[in-house]
Amino acid sequence: MSRRDQESPFRWITAAALVCLAWCCGVQAQAGSLTVTVKQRNDKPLVGAVITLETPALPSASPIAAIMDQVNLAFVPDVLVIPLHSKVLFPNSDAISHQVYSFSSARQFQLPLYRGKTYPPVVFDQPGVVTLGCNIHDNMLAYIVVTGAPYFGRTGADGEWIVPNLPPGKYSLRLWHPLINEPQEVERTVNIAADRDVLELRLSRDLRPAPLKGRPHSWDY
Amino acid sequence: MGLLSPSRALWLAMFVAGAPACAADWELALDLRAVSSDGRESFLDNGQGKLRFDEDHQGIQLGRLRAAWNQPLGEVFSAHVEASTWDDDDKNPIDLTEAFLEYRPYPRGGLRTRVRLGAFYPPMSLESRALGWETPYTITPSAISSWIGEEIRTIGLEGQVDWLGTRLGYDFDLQLTAAVFGWNDPAGTMLGAHGFAFHDRQTTLFGRVGAPQPDPEFAKKELFHEIDGRPGYYVGAQARYLDRAVLNVLHYDNRADPTARLPSIRDLAWLTKFDAVALRIETGGGWTLLLQGLDGTTVIDPGFWLDWEFDSQSALLARRMGAHMLTVRYDEFNVLFRGDPLESGSEDGNAWALAYSYDSGEHWRFALEWLRVDSDVPARVELLGEPAFARESKVEFSARYSLSGSF
Numbered sequence: 001m002s003r004r005d006q007e008s009p010f011r012w013i014t015a016a017a018l019v020c021l022a023w024c025c026g027v028q029a030q031a032g033s034l035t036v037t038v039k040q041r042n043d044k045p046l047v048g049a050v051i052t053l054e055t056p057a058l059p060s061a062s063p064i065a066a067i068m069d070q071v072n073l074a075f076v077p078d079v080l081v082i083p084l085h086s087k088v089l090f091p092n093s094d095a096i097s098h099q100v101y102s103f104s105s106a107r108q109f110q111l112p113l114y115r116g117k118t119y120p121p122v123v124f125d126q127p128g129v130v131t132l133g134c135n136i137h138d139n140m141l142a143y144i145v146v147t148g149a150p151y152f153g154r155t156g157a158d159g160e161w162i163v164p165n166l167p168p169g170k171y172s173l174r175l176w177h178p179l180i181n182e183p184q185e186v187e188r189t190v191n192i193a194a195d196r197d198v199l200e201l202r203l204s205r206d207l208r209p210a211p212l213k214g215r216p217h218s219w220d221y
Numbered sequence: 222m223g224l225l226s227p228s229r230a231l232w233l234a235m236f237v238a239g240a241p242a243c244a245a246d247w248e249l250a251l252d253l254r255a256v257s258s259d260g261r262e263s264f265l266d267n268g269q270g271k272l273r274f275d276e277d278h279q280g281i282q283l284g285r286l287r288a289a290w291n292q293p294l295g296e297v298f299s300a301h302v303e304a305s306t307w308d309d310d311d312k313n314p315i316d317l318t319e320a321f322l323e324y325r326p327y328p329r330g331g332l333r334t335r336v337r338l339g340a341f342y343p344p345m346s347l348e349s350r351a352l353g354w355e356t357p358y359t360i361t362p363s364a365i366s367s368w369i370g371e372e373i374r375t376i377g378l379e380g381q382v383d384w385l386g387t388r389l390g391y392d393f394d395l396q397l398t399a400a401v402f403g404w405n406d407p408a409g410t411m412l413g414a415h416g417f418a419f420h421d422r423q424t425t426l427f428g429r430v431g432a433p434q435p436d437p438e439f440a441k442k443e444l445f446h447e448i449d450g451r452p453g454y455y456v457g458a459q460a461r462y463l464d465r466a467v468l469n470v471l472h473y474d475n476r477a478d479p480t481a482r483l484p485s486i487r488d489l490a491w492l493t494k495f496d497a498v499a500l501r502i503e504t505g506g507g508w509t510l511l512l513q514g515l516d517g518t519t520v521i522d523p524g525f526w527l528d529w530e531f532d533s534q535s536a537l538l539a540r541r542m543g544a545h546m547l548t549v550r551y552d553e554f555n556v557l558f559r560g561d562p563l564e565s566g567s568e569d570g571n572a573w574a575l576a577y578s579y580d581s582g583e584h585w586r587f588a589l590e591w592l593r594v595d596s597d598v599p600a601r602v603e604l605l606g607e608p609a610f611a612r613e614s615k616v617e618f619s620a621r622y623s624l625s626g627s628f
Contacts, residue, residue, distance in 0.1 A: 095626060095627050096246050096627060097244065097246070097293055099296070099327065101327045101328060103328055103329060103330055103331060103388065104388075110327045112296045114244060114293075131388050131389075131390070133328070133385065133388050135325060135327055135328065135333070136325075138385075139464060141387070141388075208392060208463065209463055209465055209505060210505065211463075211464055212464050212465070212503055212505060213505075214507070214541065214543065215503075215541075216351075216357070216580070218351060218352050219350045219351055219357055220350035220351075221464065
């Protein structure tokens with residue numbers, strides 16, 4: 001855009017539109033994608049790992065409204081990832097009562113969940129992992145991961161998580177899983193350029209044993 | 222003791238529970254059995270047989286009819302009542318095995334306290350983990366659990382502190398327990414009378430062990446009475462590794478005065494002390510290994526000192542495959558009477574159990590068990606004119622229908 005073009009309002013508008021189009025196309029052309037593959041120590045894919053990508057240049061993703069239900073004496077889902085300031089509703093789909101609590105530093109609360117009684121959603125304003133328990137049923141365990149990251153997700157059955165259209169820049173990548181047993185938090189700095197980036201992470205230690213499945217709920221924990 | 226009597230405490234619990242703030246949960250279960258047994262006359266009929274169903278109690282039998290009620294009282298209090306009938310000449314057709322109030326506040330900073338007041342089991346059997354203090358692995362529990370169900374009940378106050386490490390990112394949880402109790406002074410009576418036995422018949426709070434004792438020289442077998450006014454105690458600890466392994470230890474002492482008598486039940490206060498340890502390991506492949514040990518003494522002093530040492534060990538291996546479960550268990554048990562050798566109350570024995578169970582849907586559970594108990598009991602010679610050694614076996618089939626819900 002030159003100074004001469006600004007003399008005519010029509011030309012100015014046309015030029016501005018062209019500049020916008022060019023800028024947009026430029027960004028699209030420059031956007032990268034990132035594929036993260038997470039493997040366990042035994043080279044099997046790590047399913048359900050939570051990955052967050054943070055950069056100071058971008059704000060947290062928009063808050064959402066999510067649900068953490070109680071079904072058949074278990075939290076559903078067992079892991080919930082939400083952006084900062086999201087609201088989570090805790091219904092109780094069981095016929096019996098639950099008492100959900102957290103004493104994690106990211107959010108402390110307690111909710112008596114009796115059948116047919118609803119409570120206002122809980123808002124999560126601090127980033128971190130919130131561990132949920134039930135005061136009546138000690139074997140119930142779930143996690144809410146609260147993140148200020150603009151990009152986050154969980155690995156699929158193949159241990160992969162793909163983010164398309166990622167603005168170039170320097171990101172801080174963090175990995176978390178309920179059974180992770182690494183000596184330190186898994187954190188990487190990722191430089192996204194205008195191409196397809198691939199990152200493979202491999203855990204250095206075996207996972208902790210997964211919660212037992214199929215054990216009757218009526219048994220003492 | 223300056224405490225409420227068990228019956229008054231129960232009525233108080235009922236009264237408090239009568240003003241419910243929240244929906245109550247209830248359970249009902251009917252357990253019918255088909256039994257084939259060559260057991261000697263059962264200890265329940267004042268014999269020296271080790272089994273609940275002896276040769277004279279075969280065929281279709283009532284295993285247990287059970288009703289339970291859990292009533293939340295506000296957020297952190299709740300009341301629990303367990304009522305059962307066993308149809309074994311019991312004193313009361315329907316009676317209670319447990320009835321207590323529980324205070325269970327929300328955890329703070331990883332710590333949680335729990336308080337129980339009333340009548341309940343001490344936390345020691347990692348085997349009796351199913352509803353109604355039943356074992357899910359076999360029909361008949363181990364010698365240790367059978368004895369606890371027969372003679373031991375906490376009627377008092379218990380406090381627990383849990384450190385919920387798994388909620389803080391650790392792999393371990395820890396628990397400390399302490400209790401003070403009364404109304405269990407006759408605990409030891411049955412060990413002295415017939416030693417260990419193998420049965421799922423828990424003694425009720427207001428009942429007795431089996432049929433009436435016709436001999437006026439013997440105790441009435443009513444075990445939940447206060448005789449000497451001295452409270453007993455137990456302390457215990459539990460460590461857990463995730464949901465995979467539990468180690469439980471307990472020291473129990475009813476602090477009875479062995480010279481004290483209660484003529485109305487023709488019994489003395491039995492000074493009973495024991496240590497119990499249990500380890501349960503479960504794997505992701507459905508295996509369970511359960512080891513239990515019990516070691517204790519019981520003493521009476523009706524003008525002369527009589528004491529018994531008792532111990533038992535049990536090893537159980539179970540494999541759960543979906544709704545199916547196979548279990549094998551081995552028990553050893555010993556009682557050594559250290560008084561007059563002519564009045565021997567000693568015994569030495571072991572037992573094998575093999576069981577298969579199948580959970581069919583939400584309501585039905587079917588189980589089949591073979592149990593063989595070998596025991597050497599010198600009292601059989603003196604009291605019954607029978608050989609001291611007996612091999613007793615039974616095959617038992619159980620069909621249980623259960624219902625639960627809220628109101």
